Amino acid sequence: MALIVQKYGGTSVGNVEKIKNIANKIAKFIDDGQQIVVVVSAMSGETNRLTSMASIIAKQPSSREMDTLLTTGEQVTISLLSMALQDLGHEAISYTGWQIPIATNNIHSKARIEEINSKKITSQLEQEKVVVVAGFQGISAEGNITTLGRGGSDTTAVAIAAALSADECQIYTDVDGVYTTDPRVVPEAKRLDFITYDEMLEMASLGTKILQIRSVEFASKYQVPLRVLSSTQDGDGTLLISEQDFKESTMEKPIISGIAFSRDEAKLMILGIPDEPGIAFQIIGPISDANIEIDMIIQNQGHDGTTDFTFTVSRSDIHKAEEILRASAKKLGARKVQTDDSIVKVSLVGIGMKSHSGIASNMFKVLADNQINIQMIGTTEIKISIVINEEQLDTAVQKLHKAFELDK
Amino acid sequence: MALIVQKYGGTSVGNVEKIKNIANKIAKFIDDGQQIVVVVSAMSGETNRLTSMASIIAKQPSSREMDTLLTTGEQVTISLLSMALQDLGHEAISYTGWQIPIATNNIHSKARIEEINSKKITSQLEQEKVVVVAGFQGISAEGNITTLGRGGSDTTAVAIAAALSADECQIYTDVDGVYTTDPRVVPEAKRLDFITYDEMLEMASLGTKILQIRSVEFASKYQVPLRVLSSTQDGDGTLLISEQDFKESTMEKPIISGIAFSRDEAKLMILGIPDEPGIAFQIIGPISDANIEIDMIIQNQGHDGTTDFTFTVSRSDIHKAEEILRASAKKLGARKVQTDDSIVKVSLVGIGMKSHSGIASNMFKVLADNQINIQMIGTTEIKISIVINEEQLDTAVQKLHKAFELDK
Numbered sequence: 001m002a003l004i005v006q007k008y009g010g011t012s013v014g015n016v017e018k019i020k021n022i023a024n025k026i027a028k029f030i031d032d033g034q035q036i037v038v039v040v041s042a043m044s045g046e047t048n049r050l051t052s053m054a055s056i057i058a059k060q061p062s063s064r065e066m067d068t069l070l071t072t073g074e075q076v077t078i079s080l081l082s083m084a085l086q087d088l089g090h091e092a093i094s095y096t097g098w099q100i101p102i103a104t105n106n107i108h109s110k111a112r113i114e115e116i117n118s119k120k121i122t123s124q125l126e127q128e129k130v131v132v133v134a135g136f137q138g139i140s141a142e143g144n145i146t147t148l149g150r151g152g153s154d155t156t157a158v159a160i161a162a163a164l165s166a167d168e169c170q171i172y173t174d175v176d177g178v179y180t181t182d183p184r185v186v187p188e189a190k191r192l193d194f195i196t197y198d199e200m201l202e203m204a205s206l207g208t209k210i211l212q213i214r215s216v217e218f219a220s221k222y223q224v225p226l227r228v229l230s231s232t233q234d235g236d237g238t239l240l241i242s243e244q245d246f247k248e249s250t251m252e253k254p255i256i257s258g259i260a261f262s263r264d265e266a267k268l269m270i271l272g273i274p275d276e277p278g279i280a281f282q283i284i285g286p287i288s289d290a291n292i293e294i295d296m297i298i299q300n301q302g303h304d305g306t307t308d309f310t311f312t313v314s315r316s317d318i319h320k321a322e323e324i325l326r327a328s329a330k331k332l333g334a335r336k337v338q339t340d341d342s343i344v345k346v347s348l349v350g351i352g353m354k355s356h357s358g359i360a361s362n363m364f365k366v367l368a369d370n371q372i373n374i375q376m377i378g379t380t381e382i383k384i385s386i387v388i389n390e391e392q393l394d395t396a397v398q399k400l401h402k403a404f405e406l407d408k
Numbered sequence: 409m410a411l412i413v414q415k416y417g418g419t420s421v422g423n424v425e426k427i428k429n430i431a432n433k434i435a436k437f438i439d440d441g442q443q444i445v446v447v448v449s450a451m452s453g454e455t456n457r458l459t460s461m462a463s464i465i466a467k468q469p470s471s472r473e474m475d476t477l478l479t480t481g482e483q484v485t486i487s488l489l490s491m492a493l494q495d496l497g498h499e500a501i502s503y504t505g506w507q508i509p510i511a512t513n514n515i516h517s518k519a520r521i522e523e524i525n526s527k528k529i530t531s532q533l534e535q536e537k538v539v540v541v542a543g544f545q546g547i548s549a550e551g552n553i554t555t556l557g558r559g560g561s562d563t564t565a566v567a568i569a570a571a572l573s574a575d576e577c578q579i580y581t582d583v584d585g586v587y588t589t590d591p592r593v594v595p596e597a598k599r600l601d602f603i604t605y606d607e608m609l610e611m612a613s614l615g616t617k618i619l620q621i622r623s624v625e626f627a628s629k630y631q632v633p634l635r636v637l638s639s640t641q642d643g644d645g646t647l648l649i650s651e652q653d654f655k656e657s658t659m660e661k662p663i664i665s666g667i668a669f670s671r672d673e674a675k676l677m678i679l680g681i682p683d684e685p686g687i688a689f690q691i692i693g694p695i696s697d698a699n700i701e702i703d704m705i706i707q708n709q710g711h712d713g714t715t716d717f718t719f720t721v722s723r724s725d726i727h728k729a730e731e732i733l734r735a736s737a738k739k740l741g742a743r744k745v746q747t748d749d750s751i752v753k754v755s756l757v758g759i760g761m762k763s764h765s766g767i768a769s770n771m772f773k774v775l776a777d778n779q780i781n782i783q784m785i786g787t788t789e790i791k792i793s794i795v796i797n798e799e800q801l802d803t804a805v806q807k808l809h810k811a812f813e814l815d816k
Contacts, residue, residue, distance in 0.1 A: 016461050016464045016465050019465060020465065050484065053424050053484075053488060054487075054488065054491055056424045057424050057427060057428065057488050057491045057492045057495065058491040058492060058494060058495035059495060060495075061491045061494075062490070062491060062494055064501075065487040065488075065490045065491050065494070065502055066487070066491075068483060068486065068487040068490075068502055068504070069483075069484060069487035069488065069491075071483075072480035072483045072484050075476060075477075075479075075480045075483070076458065076461075076477060076480050078476065079462075079473040079474070079476040079477035080461060080462065080465050080473075080477065082470070082473045082476075083462055083465045083466040083469045083470060083473050083474075083477075084465045084466060086466060086469075086470055086473070087465065087466035087467060087468075093472075094472075094473055094476055096476070096553075098506065099551055099552075099553075143507055144507075145504075145507075
């Protein structure tokens with residue numbers, strides 16, 4: 001008998017018929033003798049409905065009251081799903097975040113889970129009940145209702161799986177797993193049977209938005225086997241495991257697991273600034289202070305005692321970043337400021353890079369062979385990222401996918 | 409500075425515009441220097457929306473899950489109203505039933521309040537905040553969400569007023585007070601400035617459905633000054649007070665406060681049964697066992713050693729009651745069973761009856777003068793009820809209203 005924590009998102013429970021379908025799906029696991037804890041989100045559309053009422057009521061709704069408002073969404077789902085399971089003859093019981101309780105800090109709208117008391121859940125599982133838990137929500141030490149922020153239900157599921165030492169945490173989504181790259185760009189993209197937490201984090205942060213990053217971090221920290229699979233199709237999905245487990249397994253280990261890319265990139269350059277200590281901080285500091293996240297940074301030494309500085313930000317931040325950069329440029333006596341919001345980032349991700357050399361040069365060769373100019377390069381232990389012109393994105397991803405045999 | 413508990417029902421908070429209006433209304437009280445605790449219901453329509461989803465999901469939704477489902481309704485209202493107050497520049501904070509907490513027993517869908525902890529409310533009032541509390545809901549000792557049953561928000565408001573020793577509990581409704589009788593039947597009906605709890609209970613249970621009976625009982629028990637008034641019109645409404653306070657006041661005391669009536673009545677007769685001890689129980693017992701509420705009962709001795717038995721039930725119960733009665737009739741060898749579902753009940757209500765004699769005979773004279781036949785009579789200390797044919801209801805109420813000078 002395995003203990004499984006399953007999470008169903010808003011689309012999977014979007015109306016009463018879909019909730020009944022999910023109940024049927026869960027019933028099969030019960031009939032197979034599994035112990036099931038279900039974590040659910042608000043029915044799709046519900047969060048928008050509530051948010052739009054709030055925005056009519058107040059210009060700046062307080063975050064405490066927003067959390068109280070939005071958490072009704074999952075509370076509706078847990079009660080309806082419990083009823084649906086009961087109607088099928090299965091004992092089921094619902095719990096809100098505060099009922100468990102799922103203790104969080106008091107940062108409304110993006111609270112962090114501090115502790116989960118698993119006593120109630122364990123006791124109900126022992127009584128052979130399905131336990132249905134509201135995702136996304138918790139309770140602060142002051143007794144206020146909190147929410148975990150966008151995609152927080154994934155984190156709830158993983159945290160509960162960790163607290164229960166569950167055999168597996170299954171995240172049901174509208175895709176049937178993690179792919180080697182976006183199938184809309186590369187039709188030959190293949191579903192991965194396994195991926196390590198670290199690889200997934202690189203894939204997720206690069207725009208493959210299947211799981212909330214925090215839930216993967218959580219799974220990695222507590223070594224929760226985390227499976228991504230489709231709520232409507234059959235299949236084993238993709239299992240996220242630790243590098244250790246991956247190495248100890250008999251699975252064939254590809255060097256490259258996947259190709260991630262992001263279109264939400266813009267580049268800023270400040271040219272001809274004095275090449276002296278502290279210059280990087282003087283440029284990057286004001287940008288960070290304005291809460292603009294900087295991704296890649298490159299500094300090139302010039303031949304005349306000056307230096308050039310290039311970095312990337314989200315496209316939505318480019319105008320604000322440019323304004324700040326031009327002010328810095330004036331102060332530092334820079335020669336020129338340039339921006340480019342038609343760039344994209346493409347990344348090869350794979351733990352195999354750690355033990356295999358030559359991946360980068362292989363990558364550059366593929367790009368060169370296809371007349372793709374590399375504007376910036378950045379690397380981590382398990383990732384090589386390049387910045388290229390957005391018009392060449394599809395070609396780059398397709399050629400790399402083929403060259404690294406991800407379609408095999 | 410007075411401490412006032414105000415309750416607004418579902419119609420008053422039926423959409424975001426109405427919620428903003430209520431916030432404006434509350435803001436005026438705050439500006440006048442009052443301390444305000446607001447109790448609200450779910451937005452009108454919301455409970456039906458949730459109930460209909462549940463009824464599609466399950467044939468018999470569990471009452472625990474129904475309570476979890478339905479209480480989201482008030483949770484939405486408290487957060488939106490708090491936001492609306494904050495948007496007007498007033499500090500406001502919302503609390504669900506479990507946050508207060510409002511401790512109840514564990515009878516789902518009709519829980520009773522056992523204790524209200526007023527600490528949080530008091531502390532927030534001291535910080536000059538408006539406290540917005542979800543009506544209708546509480547929490548059981550086991551940590552389950554409970555509801556107080558239909559109209560439970562009134563009870564929440566009165567119970568909180570009692571716990572806080574508030575100066576007044578104001579129930580805002582769609583009528584501007586308690587009338588001497590239904591103005592749709594008697595256009596000259598007058599709004600009462602005052603009424604005692606006991607009179608209100610008699611009026612309410614007889615079909616003048618303004619306040620939930622339990623809330624009046626609660627107000628009576630804890631001597632909470634309870635005011636019924638309109639959420640849309642100005643005016644002082646009707647204040648419910650104790651008989652003691654009424655006597656000690658300088659207000660003119662009418663003998664009769666009002667005329668209540670109920671159309672939801674049906675009569676059953678069992679004729680020619682043996683006149684022996686225990687016969688009443690043998691007839692009434694099986695009816696009560698079937699959860700049918702019996703209102704008036706009359707037993708007439710016959711001249712041949714037999715007796716006749718007449719009683720009234722709700723119209724919706726008549727077929728079930730008749731079936732049971734016919735079974736009893738067979739067993740007891742009764743001569744006949746008759747039913748009549750075209751009757752109504754009219755009641756004079758007034759604490760003045762205690763000290764004034766002759767009210768009943770006056771009443772009977774008025775009815776006789778108008779050719780209205782009395783089928784049954786029942787009395788309490790402050791009420792005389794008669795059963796008549798439904799066709800004569802309007803005439804009876806109009807003539808009695810005039811005869812007892814309720815229009816003066």
